[in-house]
Amino acid sequence: MKDSISDLFTRIRNACLVRHNSVDVPYTKINIQIIKLLLRQGFIDNFQNNTKARSHQKSFKDGRARTPQRGQAHSPKRALTPQKQHKQGTAYLGGGCSWITLSLKYKKDHPLITQIGRLSRPGCRVYVHCEQIPQICGQLGIILMSTSRGIVSDREARQFGIGGELLGFIS
Known part of the structure; x- marks a missing residue:
């Protein structure tokens, strides 16, 4: 992710289009400042910091986890190293990415953010x-x-x- 503001706006826009009550966005300092402004202006209800760990493991169809064998490619959704997370602007908290959960506001089943x-x-x-x-x-x-x-x-x-x-x- 090169532009965290565009990513924030796209996630909010898509969540409003499908009428989700909440949306998760990556934690960055600039995203926090924008979210606080949206809260002050009344476009969202509230927000909450969350830490979600991402696993390096692939899983079988029955739900059992397995580690990739030597020579196999890792999953493209693997956790980022602290250096890569720093370059991408996400916080590194003990092996997981920090996320912000936004509660979107609706008025008569229509989103406030059009x-x-x-x-x-x-x-x-x-x-x-x-x-x-x-x-x-x-x-x-x-x-x-x-x-x-x-x-x-x-x-x-x-x-x-x-x-x-x-x-x-x-x-």
């Missing part, structure tokens, strides 16, 4: 001054911005009088 997308990408960053911050869906949506005060919404950035990188939008 659109979520990335504006600035790793290959093409988008920066704006405080007077140039766009609005999404009038007052219904928010724009996530990375500023010198952390990740804030477009309204907070206008209030502080600061610009920054446009990370994404939610409505």
